[in-house]
Amino acid sequence: MAPGLPTALDRPHFIGIGGAGMSGIAKILAQRGAKVAGSDAKHSATAEALRALGATVHIGHAAEHLADDASCVVVSSAIREDNPELLRAAELGIPVVHRSDALAALMEGLRPVAVAGTHGKTTTTSMLAVSLTKLGLNPSYAIGGDLDAPGSNALHGEGDIFVAEADESDRSFHKYAPEVAIILNVELDHHANYASMEEIHESFETFVGRIVPGGTLVISADHEGARELTRRLDGSVRTVTYGESADADVRVLSVVPQGLRSEVTVELDGAPLTFTVSVPGRHYAHNAVAALAAGVALGIPAADLAPALAAYTGVKRRLQLKGEAAGVQVVDSYAHHPTEMTADLEAMRAAAGDSRILVVFQPHLFSRTRELGTEMGQALALADAAVVLDIYPAREDPVPGVTSELIIDAARAAGADVTAVHDKAEVPSVIAGMTGPGDLVLTMGAGDVTDLGPRILDRLSKQPK
Structure with a gap:
């Protein structure tokens, strides 16, 4: 209980x-x-x-x-x-009380699983929460996004497992003492709080040091930042690696796209295991494998957990289909870091086939744009065309000289077709003039760009037949 x-x-x-x-x-x-x-x-x-x-x-x-x-x-x-x-x-x-201390208090007396990493935390936490629920284990969970309805980001369950998204942005994940910790990737981000990769690695090392005695670290074998972190550890924590690398403990043998789903085959304990992931993209398949490895570390048979993972059908804002109008599909993406942007665009390219992909991108934070604007622009070059909005400031004050033009210039230098739009209210009409039947529109960013999906669909529905 x-x-x-x-x-x-x-x-x-x-x-x-x-x-x-x-x-x-x-x-x-x-x-x-x-x-x-x-x-x-x-x-x-x-x-x-x-x-x-x-x-x-x-x-x-x-x-x-x-x-x-x-x-x-x-x-x-x-x-x-x-x-x-x-x-x-x-x-x-x-x-x-800081929210991390409150969350840590809620996990006391339970078997916590803390999911960390620069990208993929919400998806992986959700996958594990949904699959454990499917198996009747009644976990508690706290996720950074809604599963299927407003307020579905958390639940008090009667079971003894608590799955939580562990935020590294402000070092608050140092407060948790997990039985199982997942580290998906390690990259430089959150520039207001971290000045270098050395600081990032030191922060993640502290997080690993919080794993309870006898606990397990599940960590990517493919991501260089994660591999470097693994090399820095002293071996006192049981470590399980996953990924496509030949030395991975849970090795991904194949990820086969099947429309908006994927069939994933892994090698676990020397035997192959195939299961379905109900969202598109290689990066989501790897998130599912991380969830599988964590569940096994909790003592759940892989043969039970693997099919249960198919019950996960997505989190709001993680490649969420918002609807279709005039033959155009509109999908919403929370991606705001270049790695996430690239992964989501590659996933949509694999799922969309020959369809044109148009992106409405809203940069998130002045500090992130200053440091990663060039890479954001390069990522947008993967789309057939892009609309770029002004920076969503969130908690930050403007930084002189830092605007969306940094991204637009980099995108155009990479060969992208980019249109700057400063008034969000104009976006539906701009998109309506750029799209045709069979196209796919991706609203992308961590800010209020998500509100544009329904407006774009409404505008498209009024297109002349």
Whole structure:
């Protein structure tokens, strides 16, 4: 049975309760019986899902939203120090808890699986959560994206396994003590918090050091950053590697595209095992193999887990089909790092056959664009045409000289057909003028570019026959 509710979290107030990571923790606490409250900048379906669980959700941030009897205030690294609710907490002497500490408290007494890496965390966490649920193991999970409905990013299960996405961006994954840790890849990202690959590797080494005695590290054998991390470890943790490399412990023998699915064959314990992955792309197939290796490390037979992995059919914003109009399919992608962009575009190219692929890309963060804008532009060259929007700032202030033009120039230098659009409201009409029956449109980025999918479909539906 899962443990009960940590006393310090029995009346939590979340600042930014609608965020992917925050809402998941709030949901689990509400399901465990906590009196949950919080605020968010804008109304959302996630806020409604939390209200349906009994949570009090305020729209907008104001000091009066914080109840005097709150047991703690939960924040993420994105919350600014001048937030009025945070200032009010200081006046009242209410403890402030980082979301990673809250999540770590929820995992106490269970068998945690922490999924880390620069890319693929949400997908791999979801694959494992869905397959364990399919097997009747009733896991708890906290994921950075919704599975099939608003608020489905987290669940309090009655089983003893807790699957969690472990965020390296602010080093918060150092708070967890997993029985099994997955590291999918190791790359330089999150430039506001990491100055070099050396700092990245040191951070991941600390994470590996948090694995409980007798636990297991599952790590990519193909990704050079992950291989370098493996070389740096002292051998005190049981390590299982996976991938296409000849020395991988769980070796990927083949990934055969079958439309929007893949058939994957691995060699495990000297024997071949074939199973289906219900989403397209080699990188998603590798995520599934990582989930398989982690499940085996938990003691689940591979022959049971492999077919259960097919129950995963995607996470919102991870190559999610939004619909079709005028013979044009619109798909949404969360990719915002060049490696992710390249992987998703290659996956769609394999699935789309001869169809033209057009991308609507919204860069995410000034710091990321400054450091990786050239590589983003090169990735966009894999599409037949691209529309590039202004940078989505999220938590950052503008950086002088850093604009989408960095990406556009690099894309054009790589031979891409790129159009700059500064007003998102114009995108549906621009896309309607560029597309024809059989084309595929990919909205791509971690910001509000996702809102354009339905608008593009609506505009296409009004095209003259």
